[in-house]
Structures are given as C-alpha cells and as structure tokens.
Amino acid sequence: MLAVDPSRQGTGLGRLMVEAAENHCRQRGCTWMDISVLSLRPELLPFYRKLGYVETSTEEFHPSSPLKSGFECHSIVMSKRL
Numbered sequence: 001m002l003a004v005d006p007s008r009q010g011t012g013l014g015r016l017m018v019e020a021a022e023n024h025c026r027q028r029g030c031t032w033m034d035i036s037v038l039s040l041r042p043e044l045l046p047f048y049r050k051l052g053y054v055e056t057s058t059e060e061f062h063p064s065s066p067l068k069s070g071f072e073c074h075s076i077v078m079s080k081r082l
Contacts, residue, residue, distance in 0.1 A: 026082050033082055036075040053078035
C-alpha cells in the first residue's frame with residue numbers, strides 16, 4: 001500500500017516512494033512491476049501513467065470491511081517494465 005497525505009501531494013513524495021520501490025525490486029532481479037489501483041480513485045491513473053505504467057487488467061477487490069451502500073469497486077492492474 002502506498003499513500004501520500006493529501007496535504008503533501010504534488011510535492012514529489014509519491015514519485016520518490018514509487019522509484020524507491022522500483023529500485024528495490026530491480027536490485028533483486030525483478031524485470032516487471034505490477035500495481036493495483038482502486039477504481040474509486042480514477043485520478044491516480046494519470047499519475048501512474050506518467051511514471052510509465054499501463055493498464056493491463058482488472059481484478060475483483062476484496063475490502064477488509066464492507067463498502068458504503070451504493071459504492072462498487074474493483075482493482076485496475078497497471079504494469080511497467082523495470
């Protein structure tokens with residue numbers, strides 16, 4: 001899970017955390033990175049696209065507690081070659 005406090009968004013902190021995670025995986029021999037973005041947060045898709053991720057599939061989302069009535073959610077899988 002990755003999150004940046006709304007008051008710190010737009011400062012480059014999210015990009016730094018993603019880059020650190022990618023570097024960590026590269027150093028361990030990974031060649032691809034997959035992330036899941038919740039459909040309830042469509043504003044995140046352009047952020048990850050700017051970092052080189054592309055949508056590759058969708059998956060069912062299993063929340064740890066029930067969603068509010070009337071809300072539906074799924075995961076959007078995005079991938080990037082490292």
